[in-house]
Structures are given as structure tokens and as C-alpha cells.
Amino acid sequence: MIDKDYRYYIHKTKNRKADKAYWHKKYRFRKKHVPWMLTLGCISLLSTGIGLTLYGRELSAYPTSPLIQIDHLILGTITTHQPSPTAGPTAIAPKPRAITPTPELHSWQNITIQKGDNLSRIFSQLGLSPRQVHEVMSLGKPVRPxxxxxxxxxxQIAFKGDxxxxxxxALRLNFSPIEYLEVRAKDDKFRAKRISRNxxxxxxxxxxxxxxxxxxDGLQAGLTNKQIMELTQIFGWDIDFALDLRPGDKFKVLFEEHYLQDKKVQNGPILAAEFSNRGKTFQAIRYADGNGHSAYYTPTGLSMxxxxxxxxxxxxxxxxxxxxxxxxPVLNRIRAHKGVDYAxxxxxxxKAAGDGKVVFVGHKGGYGKAVILQHGTKYSTLYGHLSRxxxxxxxGTKITQGEIIAYVGQTGLATGPHLHYEFLVNGVHRNPLTVKLPxxxxxxxxxxxxxxxYATKLVAQLDAVDTTTVVLNQSSNPQSK
Structure with a gap:
């Protein structure tokens, strides 16, 4: 028998001693109530956990140590209060002064520029409006980088708000470990300046x-790849580093090293250098004029x-x-070769051999694709067999020395990729390898x-290197003692 309130079964049991049966209530939960009971139990446990968490958070809002409390106060807001001797137990303490909150600090977000990145794209990814890109770029020349x-x-970019x-x-674009461009918001406007660290x-x-x-050998001596390239550029007008180098040639390089907080961050410019090639010694001194333009000169003041x-x-x-x-090689007959072929x-x-302007660009017979540059009224150069x-x-295009004007190819009468280079003085062809350059x-x-x-001082430092080297060699040689 099942009772109507579904809380228990009415069970009939027989008493063995009295040999008679009687009815009694035996509680037993029905299976369909079990999920409801489990749900109510979970809700109870969850409510208890939330209550304990809120209680713990409320307790943590109060400092547990006087040192912590003082650390979060501004010095000017700390006040002391001593009760009046005549005050009774019901005396009310004065209301404490309000604590001024510290200003919000903005963290810098570092972004390494990837191929295809631009300022508009980066601002968009960070949730900064296109108007702010316009405001920054409208600052003109300082923000051109x-x-x-x-x-x-x-x-590096810092921003605020949701x-x-x-x-x-603020925004910073780093050019080197010691120099960067900074754009900072001030009075609802942006200001840009280039900053160099001390x-x-x-x-x-x-x-x-x-x-x-x-x-x-340069790397083994302590130079970097960049410094070796600079060395070849300094002496490149006097020494052909592809053909003229010989075993036993010597070099000296005097250069700056830049340190930031006693840590080397980069090499500075080469101040002076010396190169001895095939028994002839060349020296170069770096000198900057009042306008900040620097160049290399011989110790007597002639341009390198x-x-x-x-x-x-x-x-x-x-x-x-x-x-x-x-x-x-193609026509198989005697024909003057009025230039030099560089494979x-x-x-x-x-690269353009010197400053000048373009007087011809296009296809020129056996030269294939060619460029002719005019350098003043006396000199001209020709570049042939170009690919593009x-x-x-x-x-009419004006060209500066060292500017790329074309690319090596095999157009025209050519058996392989190379540059055909001609040098003319007053219209007469001269050997580019031996002609005396102005x-x-x-x-x-x-x-x-x-x-x-200035040059005398640097030359003395270069000469002192030989003396120092001799002294060191003698001191390390046991036979010198």
C-alpha cells in the first residue's frame, strides 16, 4: 500500500512471537525524487561558497598591518589624533581627511613591426580611432618615420580608456637603443620630439x-661586419678590395663604443683608420663641420x-x-673593348659612379639595355648589358654617387651575365681601372x-697602437728578460 502524500510506504509486517500481523509506516524515498534532492543540495553548497567568498573579500578590504596602511597613503594625508584628557567615554573622534588617489599609471605595449604593418593598421588593432592617426601624422616632419x-x-604605445x-x-618609435621618437598627449594635443638617451x-x-x-681576419681582430664594410667604403677609392688585397696587408681602426648604464649598446662611428696595402699606407680621419655633415679626409685635409x-x-x-x-667573343673578330666587364x-x-644626370636610358645596339650618365662637362660613364x-x-633624372640605377644582366651581345662599364674623359675612352680619378x-x-x-690628435692615437703592441709583445716574450 502506498500513502497518497508519496512520502512513505505502508508496509505489513508479521510478529513471529505473537503470530499476528500488523501495519506500520516505513519511510522510503521514491526514486523520482532523487534528482530534485541532489539539485537542492548543490544549490545549498554553492550558496555557502559564495557567502564565504564575499565575507573573505570584505575582510581583505581592511589592512591587517599598520605598515600596509601607511604605504597606501599619501604623505600629506596622514593625520594623528590624541583624545583630550577631559574627554569622557562618549567623546567622538574627529572625521579623518579624505585620501587623494594616486594617478593612474599607463603600461607600455611593445609592438615589433612586421612586413605590411602601418600606423593605421596598428591603431585599428588596438582600438584607437582613425582620427587619432590623423592627429599624430599631422604633426609633420618630426613624425615622418x-x-x-x-x-x-x-x-611602444600607451593608451587609456575602454x-x-x-x-x-604616448607613443615611442625606437631607432636604436639610445635614440627614439616620442609622441605624447598634452592638453588634448599631441607633441612630438626626438630623444637621445644619455x-x-x-x-x-x-x-x-x-x-x-x-x-x-677583420672579424677575428674584433671588428663587426658593418665596420668591415665601412672600412672598405672609406678606402674604396684608393684600394680595390676585390683585386688589390695581399697577405700581409695591415689595418688599424679607431672607433667609438656607446654604453648605457655601463652596458655596451652599440658601436659608434669610425673616427680614424689606417690601411697598408702592397707597401703603401693610407690614413683617413672623420671630421664633422658646423652643420653636422661628416666625411673622411686624409691627414692633410684632402677628401678620401x-x-x-x-x-x-x-x-x-x-x-x-x-x-x-x-x-x-661573339663576333669572333678584332674589336676594341673600350671598358671593363665585371662578372x-x-x-x-x-651604382652610379658619380654625381650626374641621365642622358640615355634604353636599348643601345650590342650594349643591350644601357644607361649613360653625364658628370659635368668633362666626364661621362656608360653601363651596358643590364637586365632592367x-x-x-x-x-634628365639627377643621380647621386652610389645610387642604384640598374641591375646586372645579359642583354645585347653578351655570353654571360656581367656589367660592361666605360669611363670617358672629354669624349675619349679611358681605362676605368687605371684612370686618375678627380x-x-x-x-x-x-x-x-x-x-x-683634430687630425693630429687622432693620428697620434693611431701611431700609439704600434708602440703599445711592441711593448706588449716584448713583455710577453721570455727572451726579452
Whole structure:
């Protein structure tokens, strides 16, 4: 029998001793009630947990130590109170002064520029409005680097507000460990400035001898790849580093090292250098004029830079020299070779040998694709067998020395990829490898005296390297004792 309230069963049991049966209630929960009971139990446990959490949070809002309380107060807001001696037990303590909250600190978000990134895209990803991009870029010349972001650069951005009202606080574009561009919001406007961190400058000297290659021996001596390239550029007008190097050639380099908080962050410029090649020694001094323009000069004040590059391409070998009686490899007959052929892979950049303007660009018979530059009224240069020209190159374009004008190819009468280079003086072909190149402008006369004092000091430091090396060698040689 089942009772109507569904709380228990009415069970009939027989008493063995009395040998008679009687009815009694035996409680037993029905199976269909079990899920409801489990649900109510879970709700009870969850309510208890929430209550304990809120209680613990309320307790943690109060400091448990006087030291913690003082640490979070502004010094000017801490007040002391001593009860009056006459005050009774019912005296009311004075109301404490309000605590001024500390200003909100904005954390910097570091962004490494990837290929295809620009300021608009980065601002959009951070939830900053396009209007703020316009406000920043409207600052003009100081923020021009932000329009020319390069992969690998570090951009730091700080902002405030939520997604709907996010506002740029500051922006930094790092050029180097010691120099960066900063854009900061002030009085609802942005201001930009270029900032250089305070650094320590130390002078370092490296010496070495060429045994196998300049790059290998330069790295072993303590130079970086960049410094070795700078060294070849400084002396590149006097030394052909692809053909003229010999075992036993020596070099000295005097350069700056930049330290930030006693930690080296980068190398500075080469201040002075010396290179001895095939028994001839060349010295170069870096000098900056009052306008901040720097260049390298000989100790007497002549420019190390010539009006023309000796070789306008990075080549692997010279495949054909200047020869007025050469037999042409394609035509198979005697035909004057009025230039030098520099073998190089297709696509190798070709640089302008000197400042000038383009007087011809296009296809020119056996030269294939060619460029002719006019340098003043006396000199001109020709570049032949090119694969393609620099984009936008046309007749009348002004060109500066070292600027890329085209790329090595095999067009025209050519048996392989190379650059055919000609050098003309007053319309007459000259051997590009041996022609005497005109000097660039020397030190101005008004700066000559200051340069001489500066150069004398640096040359003395270069000469002191030999003395120091001799002393060190003698002290380390047991036979000298």
C-alpha cells in the first residue's frame, strides 16, 4: 500500500512471537525524487561558497598591518589624533581627511613591426580611432618615420580608456637603443620630439693583418661586419678590395663604443683608420663641420672620397679588361673593348659612379639595355648589358654617387651575365681601372686650422697602437728578460 502524500510506504509486517500481523509506516524515498534532492543540495553548497567568498573579500578590504596602511597613503594625508584628557567615554573622534588617489599609471605595449604593418593598421588593432592617426601624422616632419615603418622596429604605445573611448597617451618609435621618437598627449594635443638617451662614449682600437680574407681576419681582430664594410667604403677609392688585397696587408681602426648604464649598446662611428696595402699606407680621419655633415679626409685635409667610384658594382671577377685590340667573343673578330666587364649574378645592383644626370636610358645596339650618365662637362660613364633599370629612371633624372640605377644582366651581345662599364674623359675612352680619378672637395679653408688640430690628435692615437703592441709583445716574450 502506498500513502497518497508519496512520502512513505505502508508496509505489513508479521510478529513471529505473537503470530499476528500488523501495519506500520516505513519511510522510503521514491526514486523520482532523487534528482530534485541532489539539485537542492548543490544549490545549498554553492550558496555557502559564495557567502564565504564575499565575507573573505570584505575582510581583505581592511589592512591587517599598520605598515600596509601607511604605504597606501599619501604623505600629506596622514593625520594623528590624541583624545583630550577631559574627554569622557562618549567623546567622538574627529572625521579623518579624505585620501587623494594616486594617478593612474599607463603600461607600455611593445609592438615589433612586421612586413605590411602601418600606423593605421596598428591603431585599428588596438582600438584607437582613425582620427587619432590623423592627429599624430599631422604633426609633420618630426613624425615622418612613422609613415616609413620597417620590419623589426620596436613601437611602444600607451593608451587609456575602454574599447569605446580608448585614447592614445604616448607613443615611442625606437631607432636604436639610445635614440627614439616620442609622441605624447598634452592638453588634448599631441607633441612630438626626438630623444637621445644619455650615453657614455669610449674609444676602442682594433688592429689586424690580412692572411686569408679581410672579412675573416677583420672579424677575428674584433671588428663587426658593418665596420668591415665601412672600412672598405672609406678606402674604396684608393684600394680595390676585390683585386688589390695581399697577405700581409695591415689595418688599424679607431672607433667609438656607446654604453648605457655601463652596458655596451652599440658601436659608434669610425673616427680614424689606417690601411697598408702592397707597401703603401693610407690614413683617413672623420671630421664633422658646423652643420653636422661628416666625411673622411686624409691627414692633410684632402677628401678620401673621389668624384667617382672605382668599381660601380659588387663583382666576383673581371671577365674582360680594357683592351683596344681584343677579339670579340661573339663576333669572333678584332674589336676594341673600350671598358671593363665585371662578372656578377643577374640582378646584382649597379651604382652610379658619380654625381650626374641621365642622358640615355634604353636599348643601345650590342650594349643591350644601357644607361649613360653625364658628370659635368668633362666626364661621362656608360653601363651596358643590364637586365632592367631602376623604376622611374628617365632622361634628365639627377643621380647621386652610389645610387642604384640598374641591375646586372645579359642583354645585347653578351655570353654571360656581367656589367660592361666605360669611363670617358672629354669624349675619349679611358681605362676605368687605371684612370686618375678627380678628388672631391677638400676641407674648407675656414675649417682647415681646426681640422689640423683634430687630425693630429687622432693620428697620434693611431701611431700609439704600434708602440703599445711592441711593448706588449716584448713583455710577453721570455727572451726579452
Amino acid at each position: 612613422l609613415a616609413l615603418l620597417r620590419p623589426g622596429q620596436l613601437l 574599447n569605446d573611448s580608448r585614447r592614445l597617451v 650615453i657614455q662614449t669610449r674609444i676602442e682600437t682594433v688592429t689586424g693583418t690580412v692572411e686569408s680574407s679581410l672579412f675573416k 672620397r673621389k668624384a667617382f667610384l672605382r668599381t660601380p658594382v659588387n663583382y666576383s671577377r673581371i671577365s674582360s679588361h680594357f683592351n683596344l685590340r681584343r677579339k670579340h 656578377a649574378p643577374t640582378g646584382t645592383p649597379v 633599370f631602376k623604376q622611374g629612371l628617365k632622361v 678628388q672631391a672637395n677638400p676641407i674648407p679653408s675656414q675649417l682647415k686650422q681646426d681640422f689640423q688640430r
